[in-house]
Every structure is written in structure tokens, then in C-alpha cells.
Amino acid sequence: MKVISVNAGSSSLKFKLFQMPGETVLCEGIFERIGLEMGTSKFVVGDKKEKTELVLADHSIAVNKLLENLITKDVVKDLKEIVGVGHRVVHGGEKFFQSVVINDEVFKTIESCNDLAPLHNPANLIGIKSFTEKLPNALQVAVFDTAFHQTMEKEAYMYATPYEWYQKYGVRKYGFHGTSHRFVSERAASLLGKKPSEVNVIVAHLGNGASICAVKGGKSVETTMGLTPLAGLPMGTRSGDIDPAIVGFICEKENKDVAEVINMLNKKSGLLGVSGLSSDSRDIGNAILAGHERAKLANDLQIKAVADAIAKYAVYLGSVDAICFTAGIGENATKLRKNVGNRLSLLGIEIDLQRNDIRGKEKIISSDNSKITVMLIPTNEEVIIARDTFELI
Numbered sequence: 561m562k563v564i565s566v567n568a569g570s571s572s573l574k575f576k577l578f579q580m581p582g583e584t585v586l587c588e589g590i591f592e593r594i595g596l597e598m599g600t601s602k603f604v605v606g607d608k609k610e611k612t613e614l615v616l617a618d619h620s621i622a623v624n625k626l627l628e629n630l631i632t633k634d635v636v637k638d639l640k641e642i643v644g645v646g647h648r649v650v651h652g653g654e655k656f657f658q659s660v661v662i663n664d665e666v667f668k669t670i671e672s673c674n675d676l677a678p679l680h681n682p683a684n685l686i687g688i689k690s691f692t693e694k695l696p697n698a699l700q701v702a703v704f705d706t707a708f709h710q711t712m713e714k715e716a717y718m719y720a721t722p723y724e725w726y727q728k729y730g731v732r733k734y735g736f737h738g739t740s741h742r743f744v745s746e747r748a749a750s751l752l753g754k755k756p757s758e759v760n761v762i763v764a765h766l767g768n769g770a771s772i773c774a775v776k777g778g779k780s781v782e783t784t785m786g787l788t789p790l791a792g793l794p795m796g797t798r799s800g801d802i803d804p805a806i807v808g809f810i811c812e813k814e815n816k817d818v819a820e821v822i823n824m825l826n827k828k829s830g831l832l833g834v835s836g837l838s839s840d841s842r843d844i845g846n847a848i849l850a851g852h853e854r855a856k857l858a859n860d861l862q863i864k865a866v867a868d869a870i871a872k873y874a875v876y877l878g879s880v881d882a883i884c885f886t887a888g889i890g891e892n893a894t895k896l897r898k899n900v901g902n903r904l905s906l907l908g909i910e911i912d913l914q915r916n917d918i919r920g921k922e923k924i925i926s927s928d929n930s931k932i933t934v935m936l937i938p939t940n941e942e943v944i945i946a947r948d949t950f951e952l953i
């Protein structure tokens with residue numbers, strides 16, 4: 561049984577085709593620069609990689625190309641072999657607390673969440689439309705970034721703002737990266753030889769976008785992102801938490817409107833904004849070695865925020881069985897993991913230098929004396945999407 565995981569962005573379409581239930585990856589790739597003058601496609605089948613330049617007028621053309629390629633590259637003989645399509649959907653508001661089969665009503669409900677994620681949800685819906693047209697016999701499933709966090713208590717998800725904002729507009733914390741937090745916390749339980757319901761885990765998903773999640777007995781109880789993914793930690797280009805009055809202050813000083821300032825907080829802040837150099841943590845690391853002070857400051861702000869959030873969540877959880885690092889930075893930045901660990905010595909955390917000298921592989925990186933086990937667990941959002949789709953089939 562073949563199931564495809566799809567992540568449709570505003571100008572990109574990422575996919576992974578799985579043979580289920582074994583979860584073998586048959587083919588993966590990405591279409592980029594959809595809607596621009598010239599686009600690209602990347603296909604990986606086994607150890608064969610292919611990159612092509614092509615015009616991709618819209619998502620539907622990209623989906624056509626993708627399906628055509630699956631046949632010509634002999635990945636499938638007949639498109640009917642693909643029995644399920646799992647779509648990553650960024651925002652499910654309060655409407656979805658688990659993955660669901662997409663029908664007209666679900667499609668409309670996702671649409672009704674568009675104003676909570678105006679950059680993401682419309683693109684996700686275009687992906688759903690295109691695959692529904694091209695693979696009418698396959699079950700279409702929506703897997704939400706927000707769903708895993710729907711178990712948070714009101715005290716964790718409400719803001720101390722006028723209550724009518726919540727009632728009228730749904731202003732509350734939703735949280736994101738839920739699929740990743742779920743996958744990593746489940747893996748952590750399994751590495752500890754326990755069920756997810758038996759452990760408390762803190763997951764630090766540190767990529768370009770970054771969030772931390774406190775998972776109690778398999779359920780998300782707190783997370784750093786909020787109504788939108790702008791909240792929480794400083795990220796590649798996002799500020800994370802700031803004093804909200806800064807928005808009005810800069811609007812006045814620079815004669816800008818709110819949308820412009822929010823755009824700067826989303827796109828020109830974080831590692832990029834502070835360093836003035838780059839949003840990429842590898843560039844920041846190299847600049848620090850060359851003595852660049854603002855690169856060091858950008859890095860320090862991120863490390864402090866990660867350690868602070870972990871400490872806060874340890875207190876909230878009461879006891880912690882594992883702290884897990886994942887995503888591009890979490891899986892690769894050995895120094896950052898060590899620095900975060902050092903700041904958490906009060907919790908009895910001790911990172912083992914030799915064990916920590918690793919990238920992108922599942923491993924315990926704390927010493928045997930550490931009071932809390934610290935792990936590196938590569939995330940795998942696609943496999944969760946495929947699993948949920950398979951289960952719904």
C-alpha cells in the first residue's frame with residue numbers, strides 16, 4: 561500500500577512516497593519556485609538524484625509533473641497504487657485535535673482557519689485541491705501542525721488579553737511543529753523503553769523556525785509558539801517573544817504601519833536581525849569563529865531563550881525523563897547543545913562531550929551521571945503524516 565506525504569508551501573511542494581506499513585521511502589523530492597519564471601524539481605529514488613529546471617505555472621502543474629515522474633521513473637506502475645495522500649496543514653485552529661479525512665466540510669473548516677495562518681493554509685489547500693483532482697480514488701488526509709497542542713490546559717493557552725478577543729477571534733496560543741514534537745516525544749519514550757503515557761519529555765525543535773514543547777504522558781501541555789509562529793524563541797529571521805509595545809513604538813518612530821513592523825519581526829529579526837549577517841546558524845557559527853560580536857550576541861540570545869524555556873517547562877512538568885534536540889540546528893549544532901546543557905546544570909544536566917560529538921543520528925548525549933537524559937532525535941514529520949493517513953485508510 562503506497563501513501564504520499566505532501567507539504568505544499570506558497571511556492572513549493574515537498575513530497576515523500578512511502579510503502580506502508582513498512583514505512584520504506586520509495587521516492588522523495590521537492591518542487592520549488594512554483595509560479596515564478598523558472599522553477600526547479602528534485603527527485604530522489606534510491607541513490608539516484610535528479611535536479612531539473614522547468615516552468616511550474618502553478619501547484620497543479622507541479623502535481624502533474626510529480627505523478628508523471630513516478631510512472632516514468634518506475635516508482636509506481638499505476639497511479640491507483642497510491643491509496644492515500646497525507647497533507648501537512650499548518651493551522652487547524654480549535655477545530656481539529658487529530659488528523660482527519662478531508663471531505664467538503666473539512667475543506668471549508670480549514671479554509672475558515674485561513675486568517676490565522678494567511679501565508680500557509682491557503683497554500684496547503686491548493687495542494688489538497690490539486691491532489692484530489694489528480695488522484696480522485698486516494699483518501700486525502702489533513703495532518704495539522706496545531707493538533708498535537710490541543711491538549712493544553714486553558715491556563716497554558718490563554719493570553720491575559722481582553723477575553724472577548726478569544727471569544728470573537730480565537731486569540732489564544734495554538735502552537736506549531738506539533739507533528740515533530742509528537743514524533744520526537746514518542747521516539748524518546750521508546751528509547752527509554754517506556755510508553756509515551758509513562759514519560760515526561762521536553763522537545764527542542766530548533767530549525768529555521770523553532771519551538772519547544774513540554775509533553776506530559778504523551779500530551780502537549782505547553783509550547784513556545786503562540787497564535788502564530790512568530791512567538792517564543794528567537795529564530796532564523798523571527799524575533800520570538802518581545803514586549804508587544806515595541807510594535808507601536810517602532811510604528812511611530814519610523815512612520816510605518818503595523819503590517820510593516822510585523823513583517824520585520826517575521827523576516828528581518830532573529831539571527832539575521834541581530835547579527836546583520838545571516839539567518840543561517842552555520843554562517844553565524846563561522847562568523848563567531850572570526851570574532852564577529854553581533855553574530856555571537858545573536859547566538860547567545862538564542863541559547864539563553866532555549867535554556868530558559870527548557871527550565872521553565874521542567875518546573876511546569878514537575879519531573880522530566882528526557883530532553884530532546886531536533887531539526888536542523890538541534891540535530892547539528894553540537895556547541896549549542898553543549899551550551900544549553902551548561903546553562904541547565906541546576907537541573908543536574910550533564911552533556912557528555914564525546915557522545916555529543918554527533919550530527920543527525922539518534923543518540924543519548926548526556927553523561928551517565930546526568931539527572932535527566934538528553935537525546936538527539938532526528939525529526940521525521942513525513943512519517944507521522946504517512947502513518948496517520950495509513951491508519952485512517
Ligand code: ADP
Nearest residue numbers: 766767768769839840841842887888889892893
Ligand atoms: P526549517 O525546516 O525550519 O526550514 P531546518 O530544520 O532545515 O529548518 O533547519 C535549518 C537550520 O539548521 C539552519 O539555521 C541551518 O544553518 C541549520 N543547520 C543545518 N545544518 C547545520 C550544521 N551542520 N551545523 C549547524 N547548523 C546547521
